[in-house]
Amino acid sequence: MTQFHLSPNDLPTAWFNALAHLPVPMEPPLHPMTREPVGPADLEPLFPMALIEQEMTPTPEIDIPGAVLDILRLWRPTPLVRAERLEQMLGTPARIYYKDESLSPAGSHKTNTAVPQAYYNQREGIRRLTTETGAGQWGTALAFAAAQYDLECKVYMVRSSFGQKPYRRMLMETWGAQCVPSPTNDEASPGSLGMAISDAVADCMANIDTHYSLGSVLNHVLLHQTIIGLEARQQLALAGETGPDVVIAPCGGGSNLGGLALPFMNDANVRLVAVEPSSCPTLTEGRFDYDYGDTAGRTPLLSMFTLGHDFVPPPIHAGGLRYHGDSPLISLLVKVGRIEAIAYPQRSVFEAARQFSLAEGKLPAPETGHGIRAAIDEALACKETGEERVILFNYSGHGLLDLAAYGEFNAGTMADG
């Protein structure tokens, strides 16, 4: 294993805005009642103006505020790591690199957007944030960020994960946030990200000092995550590579993939690959259509791949990938063929995660395991053909708070949903 570190001075100071580089225009979000395109005023009850602007602007680069950089420097730049021991174990001529986003306070890439979101909200006078969380990684990230700006934080956690992952709740509480299971009105339901979004939005609409914060899907969230790919590009050069041949990341709401891959979207020969669970195959089996972001139909209608806003995925362990829809940005790029999509069943993902763990000494989150599965298969394909491809994937989060899932996998009792 070789780590490639950037100095704190090389931390990117502007985000990469994919909206400036789209091959075709995006369809606008529509108001859930009128079905007219939404304007900034429609979004003001939910988000601060700075984020609404970032959601819509075609400016190619957007400066990262200094106060945000000061907090990002707690863990950024994250290392780029060459997984040489995994390469040896696989016997592949490919060179496998990963960006280690597990080093953030919340243990995943989610903190990259939680910090600027909390910052802009506090600057505009907001006192309290609500949000949804699946596996708990986003809720943990927002809890940490809110504490940095003295904001209250209430997290609606998908009920199936709330039961599976009590440590996530305890971590949120350690940082001063409140965490409750969702849906709040049906204790028998396993919940879904769509339902939890409905709960969090309803809470926000009922409280004037409160805004809502979303951990994925929207343009401004993907924008904040592009710092991952921007760093990776510099680090691949440090490693002596001209660039990646293929960029791989898990895809639930899209911010994991978008963060690593969008900065490479203009590189013609770089393949971009979204990996999703077979049990929630939004990009591989969904339809491209307008649909609500949540289950109750409170959010704007988004133009995206969707399984239908009432689709409730089975309670697999990659809770962060249990979303009926997908980022409109990612969806559009899949539709036009710029991004590929692939789906894997759960047990093959854990098999890959365990193999990675033995080779590289890090335990991946189940979501992250999806990207690892695809990276390993890509490397094995290179073994067949003898190609020396450069594979880059997002090590988006650690699995230390997901060990109950590994326990099931080790015991052979895991469903292969």
Place this chain on the structure above:
Amino acid sequence: MTQFHLSPNDLPTAWFNALAHLPVPMEPPLHPMTREPVGPADLEPLFPMALIEQEMTPTPEIDIPGAVLDILRLWRPTPLVRAERLEQMLGTPARIYYKDESLSPAGSHKTNTAVPQAYYNQREGIRRLTTETGAGQWGTALAFAAAQYDLECKVYMVRSSFGQKPYRRMLMETWGAQCVPSPTNDEASPGSLGMAISDAVADCMANIDTHYSLGSVLNHVLLHQTIIGLEARQQLALAGETGPDVVIAPCGGGSNLGGLALPFMNDANVRLVAVEPSSCPTLTEGRFDYDYGDTAGRTPLLSMFTLGHDFVPPPIHAGGLRYHGDSPLISLLVKVGRIEAIAYPQRSVFEAARQFSLAEGKLPAPETGHGIRAAIDEALACKETGEERVILFNYSGHGLLDLAAYGEFNAGTMADG
């Protein structure tokens, strides 16, 4: 926060042997039956000859095998971090640095000795290792190391931790080890490190292809950990410091403190501070005497501070510090006044850990929290006097698998043992 990274080429290639630098000679270990000084032959049923030699040799530097360095490079050199946001939160003129050992596969410094121990055992034809573990950090580390060398591994885990920390067991199992609660013959006992050592040694003695592996206390274990302090010395120079004024680490069996502090033992003006729990105050309230390393009296008698080998500490959350004895090396240096010792009750430790977590974005293990408590108090003393001391502490492990303890602390139900 500023991180100071060494390149992989700057990884130390030899360990620092404190036995070459003692102000007075150590008393030898005695055979548990004959009470005569033990020789290499007495230890052969337990350890490979390479480790027995390291236990006794006065050679000032001992080369680290290349095959061990190859695996250590998975996470080493670990960063030295300046905790600037903690300094600001405290309003101290002190400069606080920590060595981040939480980045290892097992999430703590323990992997530093697990790898060479597994390596030397495999090289001498051993097929299976047994060991004890308290909080589970050592057992996890040995499970990972054993998997690297295709050794079987059986871990006897202190029963109170086995119940509190199921995720540790699942991680050991993910890496192929077997983990059982100790004592094996009394399900009502909360267990202790001393009892678990008895179980692991008995298993070893009953199986000819098996050796025993110890995670702390012994000279060779502390030797392997000195890579921490050797790196830290280089990194403090990178940070522009002439050296630390005070070096702080938790102290249970002694390898955490020894690893960071022993390489500074010859620096006359550097204070070295051991931090232990008030509920298991070996160095601060124990007697200096010969005593068994385990509860059943199967190990050699060691010259050390001890609370008595039948002392069973209350089931506090810093399971790694629940040991009746202490490293003979550390004990001697405390006895002659080269190392200071201090004890803290549990809740004040968690208060410090939470404060650190909000400032620096990392959740410390309860053991690590002891060092943080002392570092914070040292920094606050500097605030009183205006002194710009350089404080160095060992961030020995993360607390992500100890979140149940934080849950108790957050709920206000934690005993202050």
